[in-house]
Every structure is written in C-alpha cells, then in structure tokens.
Amino acid sequence: MTKKRTAKQEDSDEDDGYLNEPVAYRPYPVTNTKIKKTKYSTSLDPRGYIPVYEFTINNQPxxxxxxxxxxxxxxxxxxxxxxxxxxxxxxxxHPDLASTIKKVRGGFLKIQGTWMPHDKAYELCRRTCYEVRDELVSLFG
Structure with missing residues (x-):
C-alpha cells in the first residue's frame, strides 16, 4: 500500500463517474476490482443514510x-x-482511536460494526493487513 491522497477539495475536471465527491475518498482505479457506489439507509446518521463505495474481499463487504x-x-x-x-x-x-471511531449497532446488518477515519484505518491496515494488501489498493492506493 502506498501513501493515501491528502487533497479533500472537490474536483470536477474529470468525468469518471465520481464527480462532486471529495478527491481523497474516491477509489483508486484498479482493473481487477469492481467497486459499486450505493447508499444504506440508517437512522443512526444525521444524513439518514451512509453513501459508500463498496467492493468485496474474501466474501466480506x-x-x-x-x-x-x-x-x-x-x-x-x-x-x-x-x-x-x-x-x-x-x-x-490504540487509545487514540477511541475518540474517533463510530460504532454502528442495529439497522442494516451490512453497515453494522466499527467505522473509523480513513487515515486511522490506513495506519491500522499497514500493520495488520499484509495478506490482503493488494486487494486494498482501491481504498488506500
């Protein structure tokens, strides 16, 4: 895995299907990974839904x-x-994570669990995800 993108501004110069979304969170293009763009309804988020990019590794979303x-x-x-x-x-x-993570309980099963900021997830994955590092390129670059 390489260093993640840091720009968080919006970029409307490209027509890649991901216009008007933060550059830092767009998927990195990888030929062997099909990434879908979807929303999951939830009352646990002030938006009423969680808009996500999604793909699978070992049958896990x-x-x-x-x-x-x-x-x-x-x-x-x-x-x-x-x-x-x-x-x-x-x-x-990792006590520094406690204040930044979100735990989703209840509602749609697929979105339940621990959510953390992109940079924190990247650091943890660098330490723990060697076996799936190639599959995580879409997410972290």
Whole structure:
C-alpha cells in the first residue's frame, strides 16, 4: 500500500463517474476490482443514510463513506479471517482511536460494526493487513 491522497477539495475536471465527491475518498482505479457506489439507509446518521463505495474481499463487504471517508473496519478485519469481537481489543491497544471511531449497532446488518477515519484505518491496515494488501489498493492506493 502506498501513501493515501491528502487533497479533500472537490474536483470536477474529470468525468469518471465520481464527480462532486471529495478527491481523497474516491477509489483508486484498479482493473481487477469492481467497486459499486450505493447508499444504506440508517437512522443512526444525521444524513439518514451512509453513501459508500463498496467492493468485496474474501466474501466480506469492504466499504467507506464517500463523503467523510470513514472506513468500515469490521469488513476489513473479517476479510482477514478475524473475529469481529477482536476489534474491541484492537481499539483498546490504540487509545487514540477511541475518540474517533463510530460504532454502528442495529439497522442494516451490512453497515453494522466499527467505522473509523480513513487515515486511522490506513495506519491500522499497514500493520495488520499484509495478506490482503493488494486487494486494498482501491481504498488506500
């Protein structure tokens, strides 16, 4: 995985199907990964929905919020073959995460779990996701 993009301004010069969305959170183009753009309704978000980019790794949905970049880390963790309960221990070992993560409970099953800022997810993935690093290029570059 390489360093993620840092620009968060909107870019309307390209016609790649992702216009008017923050550049930093657009998927990196990868030929072997089909990424879909969708929304999941939820009353747990002030917007009433979570707009995401989504693809799968090892039959687990990998998604991130198109507008604020929050990454559904539970999907990545489960794609590695780990138990989602282990995320609590991972967060305990990184106290700086506690104030930035969002835990979605209830509602649509696919979006339930731990969501964290893009930069925090990138740092954790650099340490823990070697087995799926190539599949995460769409998300982190």
């Amino acid at each position: 990998i998604m991130w919020d198109r507008e604020n970049g929050y990454v559904h880390f539970t999907g990545i963790w489960k794609a590695l073959g780990n138990n989602k309960a282990d995320i609590a221990r991972l967060v305990d070992t």
